[in-house]
Amino acid sequence: MRLDLMSRDAVAARIASGRRGVILPLGSLEPHAGPGALGTDAICAGAVAERAAERVGGIAAPALAYGMVQFHLGAPGCVSLRPSTLSALLFDAIVSLGMGGLTRVLLLTGHGGNAAPAQAAIQEVMAEVSLGRLRFPAPVSAKLRAWWEGPRLAALRRELYGDREGFHVTPSEVAIAMTVHPALAVPRDAWPAWRAVAHDPLHDLGGDRHEDAARHAARFPDGPIGSDPSLATAEDGERLLDAAAQDVAEAFAAFEAAPDQSAR
Amino acid sequence: MRLDLMSRDAVAARIASGRRGVILPLGSLEPHAGPGALGTDAICAGAVAERAAERVGGIAAPALAYGMVQFHLGAPGCVSLRPSTLSALLFDAIVSLGMGGLTRVLLLTGHGGNAAPAQAAIQEVMAEVSLGRLRFPAPVSAKLRAWWEGPRLAALRRELYGDREGFHVTPSEVAIAMTVHPALAVPRDAWPAWRAVAHDPLHDLGGDRHEDAARHAARFPDGPIGSDPSLATAEDGERLLDAAAQDVAEAFAAFEAAPDQSAR
Amino acid sequence: MRLDLMSRDAVAARIASGRRGVILPLGSLEPHAGPGALGTDAICAGAVAERAAERVGGIAAPALAYGMVQFHLGAPGCVSLRPSTLSALLFDAIVSLGMGGLTRVLLLTGHGGNAAPAQAAIQEVMAEVSLGRLRFPAPVSAKLRAWWEGPRLAALRRELYGDREGFHVTPSEVAIAMTVHPALAVPRDAWPAWRAVAHDPLHDLGGDRHEDAARHAARFPDGPIGSDPSLATAEDGERLLDAAAQDVAEAFAAFEAAPDQSAR
Amino acid sequence: MRLDLMSRDAVAARIASGRRGVILPLGSLEPHAGPGALGTDAICAGAVAERAAERVGGIAAPALAYGMVQFHLGAPGCVSLRPSTLSALLFDAIVSLGMGGLTRVLLLTGHGGNAAPAQAAIQEVMAEVSLGRLRFPAPVSAKLRAWWEGPRLAALRRELYGDREGFHVTPSEVAIAMTVHPALAVPRDAWPAWRAVAHDPLHDLGGDRHEDAARHAARFPDGPIGSDPSLATAEDGERLLDAAAQDVAEAFAAFEAAPDQSAR
């Protein structure tokens, strides 16, 4: 179920029946190389969240299309939230949802740069509870997960793309975006040629790329980071989306169903 | 065009051709009475923005589904950003878009409670420019507008609903949501009966309802504020959406095309 | 009554008698063209607040002489608060007054640029109440109003100045300042000549001028925005002050006397 | 000269002639025992600032009537700014004044609780300069001083009130307030009887009273802290005001005239 299409009473009824979970997808608006869509990360996170929610009768909140992507500041069409802004927003979201009874919030990110601000937001909520400054109808729990974490998807990514999956503009995310928006499917040669990335002791290759925009552009002028988006197809996308949704659905269902009091 | 489906290069090409505008729709996630969708405001603002952009070859950014709606805090499914959070987010969005060359930003809200934080965000950007702490490739301008401002729509709302249009859960917004998501169409008697609102010197009836959630719920237990959403139909919605899109398109086109130097 | 000249016990006695209102005037320190006083806005708001309070036995707090006026940053003698600073200050003021029992706070602005931060401050107070993080001896209500809103004054401005009233350095505000501080009366030719303002799709003409200081100075090098301050006289000022005070007194009295529980 | 009554051009002319100073008086709105005026601190700081400015042809900005007075929160009519709010406000004020050319800012407080936030504000401005994030037309200097610091006034206070001067609701400040607002003169027995204060290792007796409002009220239920306001007369007030103004004028003149480059 999509939260934005539900009524307050429908949400209330679910809570009354003991279901308190919600998936909140997080994206970004950043360059995705050549023809890649700026909104790829939100498209993927949103699609995985919706499908995962459908599988287990859960709720998916509207995707936040804006994320922390400072290393692309200045790129046409890019929007980057400061880490403190993203943390404040997610703090407010978790607090609001919790006050209304949705006390199990799974933040499902499609963008690595959102991870630290999201974790910090969860810590900030818990700190306020520990300080006695916020109270909820039931204990609030929030967790962060990327949509690509999970065994089914990991296996499929390896099978489909091997070492060309990479870290940004991955064929996986491009494929899912093509499935969701068929107009995004483009000829393979529209993408920049693949390049391997060498280890760089100054920077991580993963989600948190700690360098400013000028240096990032100098290191990765084409956009991809070790990925080959030309491999992506909408057909792959459908399989990938399904695998990711199964992984997320399973984790979300366990999270939602866990008892509040988990003392031994 | 939807910004999230465009590539960086496509945005860059438009900017090179002199088109620097973007519409950023703002919504909320709040109760909309009886069967009303929590996300009605973002659905409407997003749909008007997209259709207006189409009319004039402009760009619509992804709708922000989360807004300032403190008077509904505690309602199941509601998310409210603190005013300072929403201001920070829009500050970041305007700054990012501007740095990337989209220097004409029209904030199109579907929710009155977003107005003050949005205006404050624009002021904050301009203050930073005035202080010499931010620089852009071209002068940045940002404006706030609600999707329901404009002569065509005003006339149509009067024609269709007269004094039953009201201020919250209006038949206009409900109708547009039905057009965009046909599943939202429900039988008329699913809605609460209409009630007029009396003038209250403590509170405004318009977009900025300055009372806390408990008092708001006591004043408007059913949800609607002088509105009769049972009048809404998907057919009306199509007409309303079109009228609003024409109004917004016209204003946006003038805003985008205005010369930067407007000294006499 | 002026709050700053009252004792705590005198305020407490009023509250015990059921009167909980206070008018808090907001101004700015910004250029007012030629010989215009930098503090015109606070002078006017303060004078209207005091006279309105006298009419209905209400309380006027000291005027805040500093406001949000970023579009004049860099002008000699100008002080501009960032929107977030002004919001924080008004948040603190409303909270303090409310905790002490003055739970009906009318923010009376003499400067349009203060409007958004003031509205955001009211929202922020209400959000804290809705979150359960602030408690008051009685429900707190706060409203924003400009001193020039109201039917008596509107009629008089039209009568006296017609289309030469304009938006900044208006003859009305100049006239009131002359009444309050007779030394401010200057020969008519001390003022810049009148110029009409053309519509500009980039900017609003009203209170919220969303452009940085450099562009603002380029558009309005003389200072006035469609206004002709040379029309102002101290005699007009007395009439204008009285009309504004009547309008505000009426609104404030209704606001102060409204019952807390306004549920239907 | 009062800054709020000056025009931009008049300020500009002074700056062009090499005079860059301004006195910014800081007050509070807090109980002052029995019949004492809530605004005593701003009244005194403002009056001393104006008279000191007159003596040396300097500029006095409008008094800030609101200060940091958390230990009186909950008292009817009291307004307390959080320390961070007051710091933000004074940061903005110093930055604005400096950008407009008034680069020597003397913060003249009439309330001890404002000292730490004011000092922190000055540090914050200098930090931004040191970080290269703010630039001014001339080097900005700001200093904090209380109006009662200075040899003439110190001698007169001792002469007039000896050990009954105390720390809050002092006869000095009450006397000056009576001079400025004659209606504040009341019969001596309107004030609470004098009590000495004992040393308390938990708290300071001076300006910074670091205890919350409940404990403060328990320690000083009458209001005065070692002071005997019943000694105050308007005649004393005139002498005190003059002595304080001489002290401040001398310090301000030296501050304004000091060369910018003070390297040995």
Next chain:
Amino acid sequence: MRLDLMSRDAVAARIASGRRGVILPLGSLEPHAGPGALGTDAICAGAVAERAAERVGGIAAPALAYGMVQFHLGAPGCVSLRPSTLSALLFDAIVSLGMGGLTRVLLLTGHGGNAAPAQAAIQEVMAEVSLGRLRFPAPVSAKLRAWWEGPRLAALRRELYGDREGFHVTPSEVAIAMTVHPALAVPRDAWPAWRAVAHDPLHDLGGDRHEDAARHAARFPDGPIGSDPSLATAEDGERLLDAAAQDVAEAFAAFEAAPDQSAR
């Protein structure tokens, strides 16, 4: 070398010779079960940083003894920084060090709860650079690492403690603390008995424990999380400290020596 024992000139000389690195150890002040020292995390991070710096002629800054440990708020002697506070502090530290020429900052944490705020701080610095609001004498790079990351230490922990190493109050950290402060060595039976931890879908077992203090205390009343601190000895501590220092020294040396321009 310890930065706090160096002179400015000694640091300047190193920078002139091309060495720009510094290790900044991060700890916490939180319960460590039974006799465990509150400051264990800072003791370990500090000791590893100093020894690693010695190995490669690098600089170790003073350990920050205070960290983000909200899940222990209320425990006697515990200090927890809010995530936003810790981020602000590390932002300031990285900026200051960078402005002074130490542009390679390795944040070496001894506490998992510091990770998200530290990552967010690094992002915030880079965002300011990307926005053009901070400039440095050389490009600034900052990285986060826990002292226990690295192959030598991982092997030794497995060898010494196997599955009794756990996540909090680990025998490794206790052993290192005993080495550094021999008085911390206590009889084995002073520690609580070992308990395995079961998987809990609500919470992570690792560094980021996203639950409030009350729930955390209910889950782990003894303190340890899957760890058996009774296994710790000062002798082990010496070996562990050395292994960790080798791992960190290697990573730090590579980080410090990496060329600034790392474009392919």
Next chain:
Amino acid sequence: MRLDLMSRDAVAARIASGRRGVILPLGSLEPHAGPGALGTDAICAGAVAERAAERVGGIAAPALAYGMVQFHLGAPGCVSLRPSTLSALLFDAIVSLGMGGLTRVLLLTGHGGNAAPAQAAIQEVMAEVSLGRLRFPAPVSAKLRAWWEGPRLAALRRELYGDREGFHVTPSEVAIAMTVHPALAVPRDAWPAWRAVAHDPLHDLGGDRHEDAARHAARFPDGPIGSDPSLATAEDGERLLDAAAQDVAEAFAAFEAAPDQSAR
């Protein structure tokens, strides 16, 4: 006792026995002229705190090595916290310690620039208590003191160094640092020659030097401010440390033992 070496239970036992005090030493990382150690201020504050605690069986928390020292920004090895950052950190520290039962917090600074942010932090804690937003197991009190305040030390400083003690890089602090870290003892001619400082109406000579880094470096190119660190010896340091510790111990003991309810 060092808090970081104590266990939670040991702290709890002390609190149960009625001892609620803790000394929190504050330092800085800033140039100390010629061979002077960057960390001198934290070394001194920490050493005095530990020895004072030993004298009276009190607790000393780990020294905060980072302080507000904006006037040295850009110096190699310097770290400066913004005033707002330092206030936030000390707010968190006082709140955490208080929630855990250590409700008498003595902030012992070794650096004058920390004073205003520290005072503001104490005010901010008290404001939250006054607003009803924080609750503690016992009333929280916090005080700021510099380690050099107190009669014994004042006499000894005069005796040893007379008018060559000065304000920064004082022989006293250098001597104590030499006692704590013997390697810091250097030949007398390693220090810059002594220079007197002239009064400067723009700036204070004491702890709060309100000028930016460039102007500060121009005024004091050698580093010392009226001090002659060449006089310092480790032997002096031992005497000075002892005198300071006695002074602080006495004040701390009185502060810790004072009854909570100090109403007359």
